[in-house]
Amino acid sequence: MTTASRISSRIGQTVLTLFIVVTFNFWLFRLLPGNFTQLLSRAGALDPAAVASLKQSFGLDKSPVEQYVLYIKNLVTFNWGTSYVSHQPVFQMVFQALVNTIVLITVAYILTVIIGVALGVFAGRRAGRLADSVTVTTSLALWSVPTFWLGLVLVFIFSVWFVGLPVSGMTTYAATYSTPFDQVVDIGLHLILPTITLVISSIAQYTLIMRNSLVTVLDEDYVTTARAKGLSSRRVLWRHAVPNALLPTFTLTWLNIGIFLSTTLQVEVVFSWPGLGSLIFQSVNQRDYPVLEVSFLTIAVVVIAANLLNDLLYPLLDPRIARR
């Protein structure tokens, strides 16, 4: 199979997956007992004519299949409705929140993976020794700490004992900036605590996978070959062992984006980061269904896109996949 046809078939699969998710999303809510107008008419004595007009205005008088077609049409045309609460377009709200989440998750995830892999290499090449046990045990212990609790502890420490680092929000409230650079610095300061929380609570998986993968690779014949060639141990490690040991970690990195995203959503709530997590939390409390629907769909799209990226990028690391 050529590269082009492989990529296009993979993208085709992704579009199909997306379509299934969207369909599932639609029918899931329609299959739930009760409907929106019942909820309204229960509150007061709503006469049947008013219910009928409500149904009409939301398109609920149409058959489910017609509603489904309309739903798909609205999705494709970015006509995603308005929030029940703020009456803003849902697209705008979710888009802004998504951008803020992406800022946080990008910084935190890159650091998590880099530090996790570095610790994994550190432990893996010292397998069985004290430094290895300490690294593995510590990262497992930190992994067991509930993320929201760790966040709360950090908020407490930095708002009571070491006042100075911002513990909430993405920017200083009502701040005015003399230069755009000042704004970046302000956002950067607000990023520190949520990032630390995320890195500490997620690092263990990368450390452990990288460590175990490196231990396995260091036993392979080609590592002995590399040593037999008279290469320095540093060169054997970084040129021969690590590139091979990275392969499982690389896949994990992409597959785990969904899990990391859900952790990020929790952390956002703790630190009032104005991202998807905070938006979902707020919308659940206010039963803001249009916002929720689009938020969930967005998360599904992010996870599917991550899987697609993994499949498209993996061949760059592993030539065995590239030409198949």
Place this chain on the structure above:
Amino acid sequence: MSLLAVTDLSIDYAQLGGATRAVTSASFSMGTGSSIGLVGESGSGKTTLALSLLGLLPANGRVASGEIHYADESVSQYSETQWRRLRWTKAALVFQGGMNALNPVRRIVDQIVEPMLVHGTETTKQAATQRAIELLARVGIPASRARDFPHEYSGGMRQRAGIAMALACKPQLLIADEPATAIDVVVQAQIIRLLAELRESLGLALLIITHDLGVVAQLCDDVIVMYASEIVESASVRGIFHNPKHPYTKQLLESVPRFSGLRGVGAGISGQPPSLTNPPTGCRFHPRCPSVFSPCATEHPPASRLAEKHVVACHLYGHD
């Protein structure tokens, strides 16, 4: 002066509850262009012996006693840096089957170029690449395949590439661990022919580690038979094949299936190879030996020289 001399070499592996001796008092020497086959069952210590020649023992392995000399230089006090300089320039390894001996994510040509640049035997990348392509051509791989990855090669090609890689820094000694195992017989024959031809044209010395006596017969001048970490018999190929002395060697030869027209399998050797953690007393082969007699279970057999090149460690011989 010999190219490589091993004197009374013993190697231990540290384990919970004490050390296991993987090689016991091995001695042999190799001259320029000579060819020795190191034969024995799995676990007899032959691979450990080969790795120790390049200072590549695993972390828990160590040379307990004895000496290794390259030319007249002892390597017993070698630092890691000194070992690194010796590796690939004086002796190079060819691994079993070649399958995993090549790094799966790096191009073949780059893997051959690498030691040349590291050891400075070629100074520029261009010159090294040129030489790598020549070496590949020499083992029968066309230049168009040089930039392939290992998985794009067949098993035989990988083994050839492994041999080309071993020649990169012009070593005088090639240590080949099961060079013809795990590939089909036709390719096996080609690999053996290639090694023989390289030995001839480059004056390479070959140390062939194998359990395949056929390979030994075709490639080697001399044979060393190892059993349970010890050298039990060493002789010329002629001596081993036509006049084997040690009961283990005899049985090993009888295990080889023959195309005699009669159906049947080789006789084989009854029993299991002994544990090295807790080896049998006296002669280590005595529990499986058909000729066992009184001293075997208690006394360790001394080595006796039967002919100029023929040495055997067995109680059947040497008690005049």
